[in-house]
Amino acid sequence: MDSKKLFATLAILIIALSIAGFAYAHWQKIVTIKGEVTTGVLDLIIISAADDDTGIDPDYDKDVADTVITIDPEDPQIAHITITNAYPSYHVYFHVTIKNVGTIPAKLYAIEVDNPNECIYVEAWDGQYEQLHPGDKGDYSGYIHVLQCAEQGATYEFTVKFVFWNWNEVP
Amino acid sequence: MPSVGHVKYTQRGEKESDKEMKTKMTALFATLMIALMVAGFAYAHWSKVVTITGTVTTGKLHLTPSFHVDGIEGTEGWLPEPEGKHVSYINWTIEGNTLTITINNTHPCLTIAGYIDIHNDGTIPAGLKHIEWDSTPYLRTEEPEPDIIELYDDTVNETYPIAIVGVGGNYTTFQIDPCETVYLYFKLHFEEALPQGSTYTFTGKFEYWNWNEA
Numbered sequence: 288m289d290s291k292k293l294f295a296t297l298a299i300l301i302i303a304l305s306i307a308g309f310a311y312a313h314w315q316k317i318v319t320i321k322g323e324v325t326t327g328v329l330d331l332i333i334i335s336a337a338d339d340d341t342g343i344d345p346d347y348d349k350d351v352a353d354t355v356i357t358i359d360p361e362d363p364q365i366a367h368i369t370i371t372n373a374y375p376s377y378h379v380y381f382h383v384t385i386k387n388v389g390t391i392p393a394k395l396y397a398i399e400v401d402n403p404n405e406c407i408y409v410e411a412w413d414g415q416y417e418q419l420h421p422g423d424k425g426d427y428s429g430y431i432h433v434l435q436c437a438e439q440g441a442t443y444e445f446t447v448k449f450v451f452w453n454w455n456e457v458p
Numbered sequence: 459m460p461s462v463g464h465v466k467y468t469q470r471g472e473k474e475s476d477k478e479m480k481t482k483m484t485a486l487f488a489t490l491m492i493a494l495m496v497a498g499f500a501y502a503h504w505s506k507v508v509t510i511t512g513t514v515t516t517g518k519l520h521l522t523p524s525f526h527v528d529g530i531e532g533t534e535g536w537l538p539e540p541e542g543k544h545v546s547y548i549n550w551t552i553e554g555n556t557l558t559i560t561i562n563n564t565h566p567c568l569t570i571a572g573y574i575d576i577h578n579d580g581t582i583p584a585g586l587k588h589i590e591w592d593s594t595p596y597l598r599t600e601e602p603e604p605d606i607i608e609l610y611d612d613t614v615n616e617t618y619p620i621a622i623v624g625v626g627g628n629y630t631t632f633q634i635d636p637c638e639t640v641y642l643y644f645k646l647h648f649e650e651a652l653p654q655g656s657t658y659t660f661t662g663k664f665e666y667w668n669w670n671e672a
Contacts, residue, residue, distance in 0.1 A: 329504040347670055349583055349635070352517065356510075366510045372517035374582045374668045385508055393506065407514055431512065439518045439580075447510040456503035 329453050330389035332363035334424060338381045345379055354379045354431075370431065378432040382414075385449065386424040392454035394418045395427075402445035408432040411447045418454045519668050520580035521634065523557045525550050527572035537561075537570060566650045573627075574642040576664065578634040585633045585672025586664060593660035611653065618651035620658075633669045 339345050340354040352373045359365040366383055387393050395413050402409045411429035419425050429447055437443070527548060529538040534549030546568055550559040557574065578584050591599070598610040600619075605626055608619040627642040634640050666672065 329506050331506050331508055333508060344670075349669070351582060351669075364506070364508050366508075368510060368512040370512070370514040372581050373514050374517050374519070374670070376668075376670050381510070383508070383510065389506070391504070396503075396505065404514075409512065411510075427508075429510065431514065433514065433516065437516050439516055441516050443514040443516075445512045445514075447512065449508040449510075451506045451508070452503040 327390040329391045329393055329451070331385050331387050331393055331419065331451055333358050333366050333383050334363070334386045335384040336366045336381070338368070338379050340379045344377060352377045352379075354381070356381050356383075368431070370433075373433045373437070375433055375435045375437055378430065380428060380430050382426060382428045384424050384426055385419070387419040387421050390421050392418045392420045393451040394454040394457040395449060396452040396457050397448075397450040399448040399450060400445065401448070404443040404445065406434045406437040407443045407445065408434055409445050409447065411449070419451075517581035519582045519584060519666070520578070521555060521584055521666055522577050522579050523552060523555065524575045524577065525552070525557050525559065525572065526575075527570060537568065539568075564648055564652070566648050566652045568648045570646045572644060574629075574644070575639050576629065576634060576641070576666075577639040578636050581636050583633050583635045583669035584666040585669035586630060587667045587672045588663075588665040590663040590665065591660065592663075594658045597658055597660070609658075611651075611656070611658075614653045614656075615651040619649050620652045621646060621648045623647075629664070633672075634666070 336356040336358055338354045338356050340352065343350050344352055352370060354368065354370045356366055356368045359367060368381055370377075370379065398411050398413065400409050400411060409429065409431050411427065414426040414428050417425065427449055525533075527535075527537070529535075530548065533551065534547070536544040537546040537548055539545050545565065546561060546563050548559065548561045548570065550557060552558075561570065593599070593609075596611060596613050598612055600608045600610065602608060605624060607623040607625065609621045609623070610616065610618075611620050614620065624645040624647075625642060626644075627640065629640040629642045632638075632640050
């Protein structure tokens with residue numbers, strides 16, 4: 288064999304080994320960070336509801352109209368107010384206690400009253416003024432007044448929505 | 459085959475086109491980012507809505523009058539007279555809330571006694587707000603004492619009344635609750651000054667409101 292060829296082959300082999308040796312020569316240790324994020328739950332329900340017509344009509348001396356407020360048995364986020372045999376100037380306050388049953392503090396963002404009836408006055412307000420932390424409960428109230436223009440034998444409907452957001456997003 | 463100049467011109471055009479495309483892409487990207495930021499802000503909150511639904515059903519204020527006269531069955535008949543004579547005749551009708559009474563062929567010393575009942579057949583208590591009497595223009599009324607009304611026809615006699623009405627009952631003192639009734643008792647006596655061949659008309663309006671406003 289040609290000594291030059293042998294030398295060249297040896298040199299190439301050494302270079303190849305040295306490259307391979309360099310590549311496999313380091314030690315390594317991998318530190319891994321695994322991430323898992325579980326989001327909270329924003330959830331509120333009505334735990335009690337009441338009105339101030341407990342017999343004798345508020346501010347009067349007779350029991351004529353009747354107001355009943357109940358929590359929806361299938362969805363405690365909803366309460367229903369039913370007023371029967373109402374008349375002009377009949378008025379009643381209602382109160383609901385809302386509990387934060389979620390895991391995120393909640394804050395009242397808005398109260399939306401949808402009342403297309405000009406002869407029924409409806410308003411609602413925040414009796415809490417504070418955030419509701421998980422497990423906390425707060426009182427919220429409203430007022431309904433039958434105005435003079437109310438028709439006899441008529442039915443009027445309205446909706447009051449207490450809109451809660453996660454506390455940190457409420458301005 | 460394109461000339462050298464044409465090739466250079468084409469390459470310069472492609473470079474300008476690339477530059478314009480990059481500018482557009484940058485603008486598009488910036489717009490997208492802003493849109494996402496806005497959308498991200500709008501949808502970032504969680505919300506929970508507690509709803510209260512309300513239904514208000516109003517009641518009904520409705521009153522119905524009825525009328526009866528002592529000694530008469532039904533809604534018409536001869537008024538009781540001495541010796542059982544048939545001289546004066548009375549009848550009445552009720553349409554809605556209006557009671558219309560007609561008395562014909564009356565004469566001095568005739569007395570009519572009866573009741574007007576007002577029944578609440580609605581669902582709301584009623585309270586008497588106002589009573590308004592209207593009559594033949596020249597018929598003058600005086601109230602010499604409570605519950606006594608004297609009727610004068612000044613064209614005939616200014617001194618003596620043509621009739622005297624005594625009224626009573628509980629209609630002014632009680633609200634009428636649903637299903638309840640108040641009454642007005644009256645006794646009408648025609649006096650000696652009553653002229654012959656005359657016609658008098660009168661209207662009484664009893665205005666009731668829902669009790670809490672009356």
